[in-house]
Amino acid sequence: VTTIERLVTNWVRLYTAGLASDERAERRAEIASDLWEQGAAMRDAGKSGGRTALAIGGRWLAGIPDDLAWRAARRSSRNEPDRQRERSPSVNGLGSIRSLAAPLALAVVAVAVAGVLVVIDNIQYVQQRDSIIPTAILTSVWLGMLIGGLTATTVGFLIMARRPGAGAIIASGGALTAAVVTYWLIVPPVVAGLLSWYAVRRARRLAAEGAS
């Protein structure tokens, strides 16, 4: 493999990176075949290595704008169904898995952290120990979880019209987070439970309206 062939091959690897595996493999194989055929044809015609490199390099450079345009077209054609799915949420009201992953992970982490805080708080209370975690930090985190949870609930309801699935998860996650850090007050957890139920119900209705 000559230097110019390696250069072209690396370029093809670069602009096909991130495409579907079959699309990527086909383009790479097709260019590899072309490079080999041109090299063989020029060798058979008695051309020098320098002339061959110049010819291949010229074809490569002249085609770069079209390589980039091809890549952009592949990307946009691949993204179009995703965008349509996001505009028209699925019938079950939970939207695409990809759109749900981030808010779901955020909600799980928030609830998990809140749960750990509650457990630590209870151990301290039962054992009547001095605080394992400095009170100022515990209070700050507790307040952060409460404010963050309430904010997430509000944001979830606000974005629900556009993205019902993500909105429902953010709203429910926020409400449950606020509930966990205020569990001993009884009323907030009940309200949070009702809010979660309402968020899911509203998201399903919005999704059904969007799909029809």
Next chain:
Amino acid sequence: MRRRTGQLLPIELSILDAGLDLQRRGSDEFHGFLVAREMSERDGARRLTAHGTLYKALGRMEEAGLLESRWEDPAIGAAAGRPRRRLYRVTLAGARALAAGSEGRISAEGNPVPGQASSGPVPA
């Protein structure tokens, strides 16, 4: 280059023309480099069509049904000591589009398009 709906670009006409000519001369199918060389020889061009331009056009034409392609059996390439080829073939729709496109060019320019004088069997 912006085109009108259904109108073929010059490179597409050139690929169809060269591909059909190769098929008439006995190559049942052709690969990318072969058609690029054929186009270059017919046009008297010093350079072959650029990789990006050629394969973008071939892909677009296949999507439009003007060409069809298949990958060569890897064993054949391996036996010949080269990478496997993607083999193209001009479809009936491609041949018809070339005929329609050439008529348009002849009537627009008043002269036949170079390489259009030969007429052979339309591929199945």
